[in-house]
Amino acid sequence: MKIKKHLILGLSLVMLAFSCSNDNDNIQTEASGAYEDGILITNEGNYSQGNGSVSFVSTDFSYAENTIFSNVNGKLLGDTVQSIEFYEDLAFIIVNNSQKIEVVNRYTFKSVATIDSGLNNPRYMTVLLGKGYVTNWGDGSDPSDDYVAVIDLNTFAITTTISVEEGPERIVSNATTAYVAHKGGYGQNNIVSVIDANATVLKTITVGDVPNSMAFDNLGQLYVLAEGKPSWTQDETAGKLSVIDPTNNTVISSLDFAIDQHPTNLTYGESLYYYMSGKVYKYDVDSTNLPSTAVIEGVNFNYMTVNNGVLYGVDAGDYTNNGIFKSYDLATYTAKNSKEVGIIPGGIYFNN
Amino acid sequence: MKRLVYIFLLFSIGNSTIAQSQLDSIQKLDEVILSDVKLKRYASGYKIRTLGDSILEKNSLSLTDLLRYNSNIYFKENGYGMVSSPSFRGTNASQTAVIWNGININSQLNGQVDFNTINTSNYDAVEIRSGGGSVQYGSGAIGGSVHLSNDLSFTKHTNHTVRMRYGSFDTKLANYGLSTGSEHWSVNFGIAYVNSENDYKYLGTDKINNNGQYDNLSINLNAGYLLNDHHVLKLYHQSFAGDRNFSGTLVAPSKSKYEDTNYRSMLEWDYFQRQYTSKVKVAHLLEEFKYFENKDAEHFSFGRVQSFIGNHNLNIKLTEAIDLRTIIEFAKYTGNGDNFASPNRDEFSATALWRHELSERLIYGLNIRKDFTSDFQSPFVFSVDGEYRFNESYAVKINGSKNFRVPTFNDLYWSPGGNLDLLPESSYQVDLGQEFSSKFIDLKFNAYYINTKDMIQWVPDKTGLFRPQNINKVKTYGSEVELFLKYTIGSHHLNMNSGYSYTVSKNDASAKQLIYVPLHKFNVNLSYSFKVVELFYQHQFNGEVNIIGGQLEKYDVGKLGLSYNYKIAKNVHSILQFNINNLYNTTYENVALRPMPNRNYQLQLTLKF
Numbered sequence: 001m002k003i004k005k006h007l008i009l010g011l012s013l014v015m016l017a018f019s020c021s022n023d024n025d026n027i028q029t030e031a032s033g034a035y036e037d038g039i040l041i042t043n044e045g046n047y048s049q050g051n052g053s054v055s056f057v058s059t060d061f062s063y064a065e066n067t068i069f070s071n072v073n074g075k076l077l078g079d080t081v082q083s084i085e086f087y088e089d090l091a092f093i094i095v096n097n098s099q100k101i102e103v104v105n106r107y108t109f110k111s112v113a114t115i116d117s118g119l120n121n122p123r124y125m126t127v128l129l130g131k132g133y134v135t136n137w138g139d140g141s142d143p144s145d146d147y148v149a150v151i152d153l154n155t156f157a158i159t160t161t162i163s164v165e166e167g168p169e170r171i172v173s174n175a176t177t178a179y180v181a182h183k184g185g186y187g188q189n190n191i192v193s194v195i196d197a198n199a200t201v202l203k204t205i206t207v208g209d210v211p212n213s214m215a216f217d218n219l220g221q222l223y224v225l226a227e228g229k230p231s232w233t234q235d236e237t238a239g240k241l242s243v244i245d246p247t248n249n250t251v252i253s254s255l256d257f258a259i260d261q262h263p264t265n266l267t268y269g270e271s272l273y274y275y276m277s278g279k280v281y282k283y284d285v286d287s288t289n290l291p292s293t294a295v296i297e298g299v300n301f302n303y304m305t306v307n308n309g310v311l312y313g314v315d316a317g318d319y320t321n322n323g324i325f326k327s328y329d330l331a332t333y334t335a336k337n338s339k340e341v342g343i344i345p346g347g348i349y350f351n352n
Numbered sequence: 353m354k355r356l357v358y359i360f361l362l363f364s365i366g367n368s369t370i371a372q373s374q375l376d377s378i379q380k381l382d383e384v385i386l387s388d389v390k391l392k393r394y395a396s397g398y399k400i401r402t403l404g405d406s407i408l409e410k411n412s413l414s415l416t417d418l419l420r421y422n423s424n425i426y427f428k429e430n431g432y433g434m435v436s437s438p439s440f441r442g443t444n445a446s447q448t449a450v451i452w453n454g455i456n457i458n459s460q461l462n463g464q465v466d467f468n469t470i471n472t473s474n475y476d477a478v479e480i481r482s483g484g485g486s487v488q489y490g491s492g493a494i495g496g497s498v499h500l501s502n503d504l505s506f507t508k509h510t511n512h513t514v515r516m517r518y519g520s521f522d523t524k525l526a527n528y529g530l531s532t533g534s535e536h537w538s539v540n541f542g543i544a545y546v547n548s549e550n551d552y553k554y555l556g557t558d559k560i561n562n563n564g565q566y567d568n569l570s571i572n573l574n575a576g577y578l579l580n581d582h583h584v585l586k587l588y589h590q591s592f593a594g595d596r597n598f599s600g601t602l603v604a605p606s607k608s609k610y611e612d613t614n615y616r617s618m619l620e621w622d623y624f625q626r627q628y629t630s631k632v633k634v635a636h637l638l639e640e641f642k643y644f645e646n647k648d649a650e651h652f653s654f655g656r657v658q659s660f661i662g663n664h665n666l667n668i669k670l671t672e673a674i675d676l677r678t679i680i681e682f683a684k685y686t687g688n689g690d691n692f693a694s695p696n697r698d699e700f701s702a703t704a705l706w707r708h709e710l711s712e713r714l715i716y717g718l719n720i721r722k723d724f725t726s727d728f729q730s731p732f733v734f735s736v737d738g739e740y741r742f743n744e745s746y747a748v749k750i751n752g753s754k755n756f757r758v759p760t761f762n763d764l765y766w767s768p769g770g771n772l773d774l775l776p777e778s779s780y781q782v783d784l785g786q787e788f789s790s791k792f793i794d795l796k797f798n799a800y801y802i803n804t805k806d807m808i809q810w811v812p813d814k815t816g817l818f819r820p821q822n823i824n825k826v827k828t829y830g831s832e833v834e835l836f837l838k839y840t841i842g843s844h845h846l847n848m849n850s851g852y853s854y855t856v857s858k859n860d861a862s863a864k865q866l867i868y869v870p871l872h873k874f875n876v877n878l879s880y881s882f883k884v885v886e887l888f889y890q891h892q893f894n895g896e897v898n899i900i901g902g903q904l905e906k907y908d909v910g911k912l913g914l915s916y917n918y919k920i921a922k923n924v925h926s927i928l929q930f931n932i933n934n935l936y937n938t939t940y941e942n943v944a945l946r947p948m949p950n951r952n953y954q955l956q957l958t959l960k961f
Contacts, residue, residue, distance in 0.1 A: 046900055048604060049899070049945070050604060051901045051902070076602070079601065079604035080604075097604045139651070141646075141651045142651055230817070233768075262815065278814060316816075319812055321862075322901070343900065343901050
């Protein structure tokens with residue numbers, strides 16, 4: 001009987017003795033404080049977990065540093081890091097769920113200011129004639145409170161707001177005009193708003209459903225890529241590529257995808273490139289047909305962009321572990337480099 | 353109650369020995385008084401901890417507060433008073449079942465119970481059953497189950513309890529309880545209302561918890577009527593209405609609000625014969641929520657599920673030593689909400705429980721259950737348990753089981769992403785326990801292993817759309833020690849209960865400790881009373897936990913209380929109690945970036961008459 005007792009106790013203790021190993025991720029977290037001549041990657045982080053961040057990777061990929069904002073400033077960047085816009089020596093980091101914009105020196109990442117009033121679900125920013133224009137969803141569940149906030153880039157104060165239709169997302173500008181693609185927020189929309197330097201909505205242009213990205217070509221024509229409504233809406237629509245002539249703000253041509261094709265991430269560098277179902281496609285601007293074959297396959301890009309003959313993309317993986325930043329040579333369409341970045345990478349910005 | 357025993361004794365005489373008939377009558381008495389006899393009669397090999405009156409009295413009346421100091425369950429609380437979900441033995445929030453008077457009340461929407469929506473003041477006992485319990489309690493009883501029970505007392509009595517509390521952060525509580533009865537009927541009624549500004553300091557910052565206001569109302573009504581010695585009718589009802597603003601985090605402000613409502617009602621008819629007991633239960637559960645992204649705006653999203661449950665229990669005494677219980681249950685769930693249309697689900701289950709007392713020392717149980725569900729295949733589950741009592745002071749308990757958790761309405765129907773091809777999660781486990789007891793000391797030691805597969809996780813598909821998939825496999829093992837001491841010299845009473853748990857819970861793919869599962873957790877309650885004064889101290893230690901992309905620091909939190917018990921008049925007792933929470937003013941979080949309160953105070957007056 002006694003032996004039995006000890007055996008059971010012994011067995012239980014063996015289970016106690018197991019220990020757990022804790023893997024430490026091998027990520028550079030010491031601040032170098034020097035972020036020129038490289039690439040900034042915004043990492044959205046998990047909603048409400050406050051783990052959004054910015055990573056820096058040198059142009060040659062030899063150096064990488066994660067969480068550069070908190071490395072330099074000793075505080076967390078915030079919740080859901082959406083995007084960055086540059087203006088002179090400043091970087092405006094838009095932190096969606098923290099309802100703020102962190103303004104830093106783009107080369108040292110030292111904090112300059114925090115804009116934390118007047119924003120409600122800020123998304124993207126562009127600079128038009130020395131003023132910042134920031135798209136805001138307002139309350140996600142309210143379709144009628146969406147706006148573009150106009151920021152004085154010297155005082156960092158919001159000087160006015162422009163009421164717009166539902167779900168303003170990406171915003172781009174040329175010398176005179178800002179263009180807002182209305183993805184639709186929680187719903188789906190299909191317009192581009194045209195805003196002038198007097199903060200007036202000149203008109204709205206109907207494009208495909210759910211316009212997710214825009215790019216100017218070297219002639220100044222604006223290409224708008226719409227992904228179409230997804231099948232779960234039970235009203236699936238095809239993706240569409242529309243070309244807007246900025247001189248009269250009308251759609252001069254458009255190309256339709258197949259009903260089950262939902263392209264994203266339009267980017268321009270000599271040709272247009274976009275991403276669809278794990279593949280990258282190249283579209284020459286004078287072509288009358290959409291490409292039928294991809295130039296790069298087997299990728300999983302949350303976001304991608306083209307710069308100097310190189311395609312850069314970010315893979316968010318399982319959305320809870322760190323993502324990966326990758327580059328591809330556009331002459332050979334082969335993979336060049338990759339680096340581990342933060343959680344849910346979603347933006348790539350060239351800091352030079 | 354005495355009279356009832358007497359009635360049963362009268363029945364039994366002439367049939368068997370007096371001793372046996374006493375045992376029978378006690379069993380029958382259990383069937384009359386308790387709402388869930390299975391917990392007592394069909395769980396020989398399981399560790400069960402009962403938190404009775406004296407413990408409920410000292411604690412904060414929220415189930416989260418009670419259990420974090422009195423169990424090895426870790427709570428992930430989104431700031432004090434906000435959504436609180438458990439990790440029991442390293443499992444996730446939907447793998448702990450909460451059982452209200454024998455009925456599983458985990459949400460059909462997300463599979464969980466928010467432990468801050470349960471007010472413990474209207475219950476007679478809270479019991480913690482460690483280990484798999486799907487055979488007895490259905491979906492979700494993987495890590496263990498928490499039982500909320502109301503007892504019905506058929507004696508002539510009328511007791512009133514009035515409780516009032518005021519505390520820091522403008523926290524107010526009012527509670528009234530009535531228990532009354534006679535030889536034939538019994539009624540319990542309880543009502544509790546809590547309201548708090550909850551605007552505590554975020555220690556180490558200049559911020560306060562500025563969107564954390566909450567209030568809730570909880571009503572319980574239970575009644576029983578003994579028609580004669582063979583028939584009892586019982587009614588159980590509980591309502592809860594909560595209104596909370598949801599706190600933000602250290603880096604994300606919030607302006608949201610959440611209203612949730614729960615109604616639970618159950619009607620039961622029991623029929624007793626010498627060799628068998630039959631119980632028919634009909635229950636209706638309603639859960640409903642409204643979420644306001646902006647508390648000052650009118651738009652909100654909502655969800656609602658109604659459950660109708662019919663249940664028949666038949667307990668047959670096959671021999672003096674063998675009990676067989678069969679349960680058949682039918683349930684119909686209907687939901688509607690903004691993120692799904694109007695799904696419904698039918699469920700049927702058949703269960704058989706076998707309990708055999710081989711000798712005075714050895715009891716074992718064999719239990720099987722099969723569920724049939726309209727949307728998916730549910731597994732056949734079973735459990736085996738046994739207790740061997742070496743002597744009065746030492747017993748070994750062992751149990752092994754297969755358990756499951758069904759996909760929730762959200763998993764199946766959420767638009768977008770819901771996946772109708774999901775399977776239930778399934779889990780195998782073994783648990784070995786030893787219990788030493790003597791006059792002054794009780795010691796429990798358990799070691800367990802849980803292997804769960806087909807765990808449902810929302811992951812992005814090729815288009816980036818998050819969809820639930822049966823992809824995760826998790827292995828969990830650990831050990832627990834519970835130590836209870838009781839010592840009395842004259843009018844001095846010393847009491848201690850404490851628990852330590854070591855928990856390893858790893859995902860098969862990453863081999864990393866799961867997020868929000870502390871490797872070490874320790875809690876202790878000490879009390880010293882002398883005549884009318886009682887001083888008590890509670891302490892919890894939580895080890896470091898992993899979070900996404902980092903760790904949360906370990907912490908120690910203490911609580912000190914003093915109570916004074918005096919008689920105001922004949923039959924009127926009063927207890928005045930003063931508590932200091934977070935005695936050491938510890939800065940701590942149990943969910944990342946959601947600080948818990950600074951040091952705070954409570955004054956409570958309880959009147960009993």
